[in-house]
Amino acid sequence: MAQGSEGDSVSNADLLRQEFFQTIREHAGSAKRNILFVGCRGVGKSSLINSLAAAVNMGKWNPIANVGGGGAVTTVSRDLYIYKSMGLLGKEDVPFIRLLPNFIDMSGLDELLTPAYRNVILEVLRAILYGCIPNWTSIEDLVREALVIINQHGIQGFRERYRRSHDDMKVYAVVFVAAADMETLPEELIKTVKEATQRINEYYTTSR
16 A cells, blocks of 8 residues: 555555556547457457456446357357447546547457468458448458458458448557467467558558
């Protein structure tokens, strides 16, 4: 515990929270920044989002992201979904609420990332990163659609289909989530995500 300016005790969590809000205020830009959480299914992406939101919300646990896991996975965890202001939008008691970044949760791609599907997954990731995929899109349906389009019209056909970029869905940063008890990291998924972040502007444009 530390002492506050008026002699009251301040927990380490409170000090970290104050430092976080100070950093947010100093580095806030004119546009919202979206952070995409990527990882295998069931590693805890949604749980991490909930924990971060609780840490900012004075430690109040109010789950915003539906948690899947090793068993049945909820509908939300199978979709691309954006949580405005870390999912705390509307909670006006949270300082600088409108400056907080948005979190984008999406289903794990590891089960779909096979050698036959790699180029399709790579193209889908590029479209997601550049904000070309609308909120609430089913990732599994999107991959199926991309496979059909690419088989019939090539990769350019998919790029034309999802050419329009939505500024509120563009990704600023990617957080890769892995479980602590994983024996090995999903190297192929990490490699694919890394490749997808490169040279996006060569493939997608905001003009229409």
